[in-house]
Structure formats: structure tokens, C-alpha cells
Amino acid sequence: MKPVLKHGTQDIRELYLAIGYAVSKWEHLETRLFLLYSNLASRDFFSDTQAYSAILSFRARATTIERLAEYRLKNHSETLKQLNTMLERIKRLSQRRNEVVHGQIAHLNNTITRDDSTTTSAGYYVENSIYGSVYDVRHSKKHFAHNANDIIGFGNSFEECRNDLNQLIEKIENADIRYTDA
Secondary structure: OOOOOOOOEOOHHHHHHHHHHHHHHHHHHHHHHHHHHHHHHOOOHHHHHHHHHOOOOHHHHHHHHHHHHHHHOOOOHHHHHHHHHHHHHHHHHHHHHHHHHHOEEEEEEEEEEEOOEEEEEEEEEEEOOOOOOOOOOOOOOOOOEEOHHHHHHHHHHHHHHHHHHHHHHHHHHOOOOOOOOO
16 A cells, blocks of 8 residues: 655755755764764874775665674773664665655656545655565655655754764774784
């Protein structure tokens, strides 16, 4: 069954602006993830940048950070727990990022009938892209259709997470993290 759609965005430019906003906020969050990585790796910004930029996928970067954290924060169990919780949160948010970045803009006209009332939900949305789908795009439970307000909300969530990650990075910067087994 298709999800009930909110009203679409009437001006396509608002949707494009929302997409740009969300992508920019995601990149800010990714930058903070690099700073987290650098604090856990060597704290040598240049060499850490070279290594981190070679890790091409978000999932691989997140796994790298998890593994570094297990080693570097082994004597800081509460901080490690906070970091793992933060990474799980960011992984969930990455699904929304992927929907925005890999979705397609479509103008949808949907008529929804429920309890003898009919609602038309027309406008522009970002919805599933055909090329990335292994299921019936329009009739799957995995179908999504996000209007500009949804996407701005995702961007705000990315920003909120970035701010929370900043606090965790400060805590790690001030922690006594040993860089040798000695």
C-alpha cells in the first residue's frame, strides 16, 4: 500500500533549494566525522586527510571510525559508548541523505480516498529513483516521497547531529588517548 503523501512542494525551486540545504548540512556533518577520525587516528591533519579521503563510502568510513574507537577509547568506556550511539544515529540519518541525493524529482498527482473523503496531494517531491530500485517503486513499502519541508527537516537533523558530534569530539580531544600499546 502506498504511503499517504503530504502536499507536494508547489514551486520546484523550493525543492531544489531544500536539496542543496540538506546536502550542505550533510557535508558539514561529514567534515566533523573526519575530525573525529583524525582525533582517533594520529591527529596529523594532513596525513589523516590523505588516508580518510581514500575511503570512498560512508559505510566504510563509519566502520573505520568504529574500529579506531574500539582501540583508542578502550580505557574510556563511557565515551566509546557515546561514540557508538552517535555513529548509529548518523547511519540512520545517512539513509535520509541517500534518499535526497539519489532520489528523483517528480510531480505527483495523488488522489487518496479514506473513509468516504477524498484528498488530492499534488506537487513536487523527491521520490525513489528507478535505477536504484529492486522493487516496484510506486507500490512498495519502501516508497518515499519527500517534499521541501521534509528535506529541510532532514538538513536540520544533520545540523543538530553535527552540533552533538562537536561536543563528543571535544571530549575526545581532551581525553588521554594513548597512541602506543606501552
